[in-house]
Amino acid sequence: MNLRRLWAIVLKELRQMRRDRITLAMIVGIPVMQLVLFGYAINLNLRNLDTGIADQAGTSASRALLMDMVATGVITPTLHVDTPEQLMTALRRGQVSLGIVIPPDFERRRFDGREAVQVLVDGSDTVVQSAAVQLAQVPLDTQPLRNDRPLRAGAAGSAGQISVVAFYNPERRSAINIVPGLIGIILTMTMVMFTAVAIVRERERGNMELLIATPLSSSELMVGKVLPYAAIGLIQTTLVLLLGMWLFQVPVRGSVLDVYLAAVLLIAANLSLGLLISTxxxxxxxxxxxxxxxxxxxxxxxxxxxxxxxxPRVVQWVAEILPLTHFLRLVRGIMLRGARWWELWPEVLALLAFIVVMMTLAILRFRKRLD
Structure with a gap:
């Protein structure tokens, strides 16, 4: 082996990588991104969960209990309602992750040592269920019911007076939460990758010359290229749904048509993003x-x-840009909580806005030219 010729090849590769800005960005960007994401953004200790409050007692003791719960850092009250039914509606729509119900006879229940508070949990996320258990450890106010009527020993503040009630996944099976999300993961990975190489492949294979000679407009060419991939995405969605229901008994409590509508929105978002990358x-x-x-x-x-x-809040803002974030809220709300797509309209609007912006940028950047 001639070391001089070997060194020449090494220099050639280094110079080529230096000219390739995307490869250079990946060499530096991937480890930096992983370090920041895993070290800063990823946190398994849940804090500030959006919580609805139904304080039907409205006493100083009930307000003191709510303040103690907020002091744990687990919850952040974002919704105040009058009835437990309204909390259930908010849970189904994904407006809150937890609901705290304090009944009108809270003082009497607390004095008698009975169940006095209920914490309603969106159990479709098992991590949220685990975090909610911390609220059951908050001691009730042990002050007497009346100054002239002392409390029975061991009555108020005893264990079991705050109960946690999990909905949608009481068995805490992880597959219930993971399988709907896998639809989004698979569609994101395949749709973006397939379309990202679509226009580039035409250039590398020399087919762009033939397309230039056709009367196709830029928008017609790009939309025509992504439609077959949209059909592939729907096939993948069907496969995941059938296998999830068959192998893992994942329920579809909402409309199957709504599930496909959510999948179509994600497919369109990923295809438009892939086209922008290909340009x-x-x-x-x-x-x-x-x-x-x-x-x-x-x-x-x-x-x-x-x-x-x-x-962290800043990372959440970044995550809101990603179409997968909104799709997961959509598909889990429909499949696991039985919500309808119009009840989750903020996520639908976010995906539609992403599609419009990405497709517009892709069409504006694409030029039916060899240069």
Missing amino acids: KAQSQFQAMQMTMFVFLPSILLSGFMFPFAGM
Whole structure:
């Protein structure tokens, strides 16, 4: 082996990598991104969970108990309602993760040592269930019911007076939460990657010359190229749904049509993002690199692997840009909580806005030219 010729090849590769800005960005960006995401953004200790309050007692003791619960840092009251039924509606719509019900006879129940408070939990997320258990450890106010009527020994503040009631997944099976999310993960990984290399592949294979000679407009060409992938995405959605129901007994409490509507929105969002990447990449390898740069934050920040509520506020703002974040809220709300798509309209609007912006940018960037 000639060391001089070997060194020449090494220098050639180093110079080529230096000219390839995307590869250089991946070399530096991937480890930095993983370090920041895992070290700063990922937090398994849930804090500040959106919580609804139904304080039907309205006494000083009930308010003191709520203040003690807020002091744990687990909850943040974001909704005040009058009845438990309103809390259940908010849970189904995904407006809150927890609901605290204090009945009108709270003082009497507390004095008698009976169950005095209920914590309603969206049990579709098992991590939220675990965090809610901390609230059951908050001691009730042990002050007497009346100054002239002392409390029975061991009555108020005894164990079991705050109960946690989990809905939608009382068995705490992780598959219930994971399988709906897998639809989004699979669609994100495949749809973005397939379309990211679509335009680039035409250039590398020399087919762009043939397309230039056709009367197709830029928008017609790009939409025509993504429609077959949309059909593939629906097939993948069907496979995950059938296997999830067959192998893991994952329920579909809402409308199956709503599930497919949510899948169509995510497919369109990912296809438009993939097309935008394909207008920037110069080769299929670059397109796959850029896809990975998008896929990694999506899987870590969307709430699929790690609880969204445990992330710092700034990271949550970044996660709101990702279409997978909104799809997970949609599909879990429909499949696990039985919500309808119009009850989750903020997520629908977010996905529609993402589709419009990404597709517009992709069409504006695409030029039916070889240069």
